[in-house]
Amino acid sequence: MDWQIDKNRSICPQICDTICVMIASGDITPGERLMSVREVAAKADVTPNTVQKAYVQLEQQGVIFSKRGSGWYVSDRIDIAKDILDQMIHAKTADYLNEMQSFGLDKKEIISIIKGFRYS
Amino acid sequence: MDWQIDKNRSICPQICDTICVMIASGDITPGERLMSVREVAAKADVTPNTVQKAYVQLEQQGVIFSKRGSGWYVSDRIDIAKDILDQMIHAKTADYLNEMQSFGLDKKEIISIIKGFRYS
DNA sequence: GTTACTGTAGTAATACAATAATACAGTTAG
DNA sequence: CTAACTGTATTATTGTATTACTACAGTAAC
Numbered sequence: 001m002d003w004q005i006d007k008n009r010s011i012c013p014q015i016c017d018t019i020c021v022m023i024a025s026g027d028i029t030p031g032e033r034l035m036s037v038r039e040v041a042a043k044a045d046v047t048p049n050t051v052q053k054a055y056v057q058l059e060q061q062g063v064i065f066s067k068r069g070s071g072w073y074v075s076d077r078i079d080i081a082k083d084i085l086d087q088m089i090h091a092k093t094a095d096y097l098n099e100m101q102s103f104g105l106d107k108k109e110i111i112s113i114i115k116g117f118r119y120s
Numbered sequence: 121m122d123w124q125i126d127k128n129r130s131i132c133p134q135i136c137d138t139i140c141v142m143i144a145s146g147d148i149t150p151g152e153r154l155m156s157v158r159e160v161a162a163k164a165d166v167t168p169n170t171v172q173k174a175y176v177q178l179e180q181q182g183v184i185f186s187k188r189g190s191g192w193y194v195s196d197r198i199d200i201a202k203d204i205l206d207q208m209i210h211a212k213t214a215d216y217l218n219e220m221q222s223f224g225l226d227k228k229e230i231i232s233i234i235k236g237f238r239y240s
Numbered sequence: 241g242t243t244a245c246t247g248t249a250g251t252a253a254t255a256c257a258a259t260a261a262t263a264c265a266g267t268t269a270g
Numbered sequence: 271c272t273a274a275c276t277g278t279a280t281t282a283t284t285g286t287a288t289t290a291c292t293a294c295a296g297t298a299a300c
Contacts, residue, residue, distance in 0.1 A: 006218075010287070021223060036246060047289050052248080069246050069296030089223055093233055096216040098126075103209055104141060111231055113213055130257070156276060167259050172278080189266030189276050 003044040011046050015054035017088060020063065023074055023081040034064060034072040123164040131166050135174035137208060140183065143194055143201040154184060154192040 005014055022028045034040075037055060041048040055072055058064045063081050066072050100110045125134055142148045154160075157175060161168040175192055178184045183201050186192050220230045 012287080017222065025224060037248095038246085049290085050288060053287095055247095066247060067297080068248075070298080071246065085223060089220065089225070089233065092216065092219055093237060094239075096212065097234065097237060097239075099212055100209065102137065102141065103205060104145060105209070107234065107237075111234060113209065114217065114227065114231060114234070117213060117217060117227075119214075119217075132257075157278095158276085169260085170258060173258095175277090186277060187267080188278075190268075191276060 003040065005044045005046060011044075011050050012054045012057070015040070015044070015046075015051055016058055017085070019054070019058055020081040020085050020088075023063065023078050024085050028074050030074050030076045030078060032074050034074065036071060123160065125164045125166060131164075131170050132174045132177070135160070135164070135166075135171055136178055137205070139174070139178055140201040140205050140208075143183065143198050144205050148194050150194050150196045150198060152194050153190075154194065156191055 003018065005011055019034070028034065034055075035043070037048050037051045040051045044051070055064065055066070059066060059072075061080060061084065062075055062077050063084070064072050065075050097107070097110065105113070123138065125131055139154070148154065154175075155163070157168050157171045160171045164171070175184065175186070179186060179192075181200060181204065182195055182197050183204070184192050185195055217227070217230065225233070
């Protein structure tokens with residue numbers, strides 16, 4: 001997995017999203033152990049504290065659970081991770097469309113811009 | 121103009137964007153006076169300080185200029201406002217596409233989601 | 241049992257955006 | 271001239287995210 005973090009955006013949600021993608025895509029499966037808080041922190045070049053916060057959030061949503069002193073593990077409810085992702089995609093799309101409309105663009109124009117988009 | 125501010129996002133850039141849209145769309149024209157810092161602050165329900173900051177940023181980019189004690193005015197260079205908007209649209213589209221790709225979606229899937237998007 | 245890992249918890253420091261309140265100086269209209 | 275509006279500037283405070291550091295307790299392997 002690529003633990004690439006965009007430091008211009010909030011880090012904690014990015015970690016949550018990355019874990020959910022790994023679970024939804026089958027990259028990691030129920031019962032499997034996650035990388036430790038300190039490992040992820042090192043890979044993503046962030047503070048263990050921030051990773052811990054993200055893990056706790058996912059735990060509260062039922063996506064993962066912890067065994068004290070042992071590690072973090074993927075829960076059986078991979079459907080939750082998928083739901084979170086779907087919801088995330090919908091929310092971010094809504095935000096994007098709203099912003100584009102505040103710039104005076106309608107849906108057709110937006111799609112046209114995306115189709116013609118060249119990646120740098 | 122609708123001075124609707126999304127308080128979940130940073131306010132200062134939203135004010136800058138709104139002014140640029142007003143200029144690019146011809147809603148306000150070169151030489152015309154803008155609403156005062158205090159007026160905008162009241163309409164948008166934010167602090168005059170924040171509006172001031174946004175105006176100064178636009179001034180540094182050459183979009184507007186101030187006459188002390190009198191007010192803020194639209195500069196002749198409406199092309200700058202248009203450029204800023206184009207750049208903004210491109211940047212936000214790039215961010216959106218990058219995020220969607222980190223969720224495992226390709227361009228075709230993204231367009232499909234947008235086409236089927238229902239506004240709430 | 242010791243060692244090295246793990247989760248867990250807390251504090252302090254930093255950075256940033258925004259708020260709040262105030263004051264000063266220039267302008268414009270009456 | 272005066273009053274009411276402007277822009278401008280400063281300071282203090284809040285809220286949030288993140289970092290940095292430290293400490294404690296449970297687990298697992300040797």
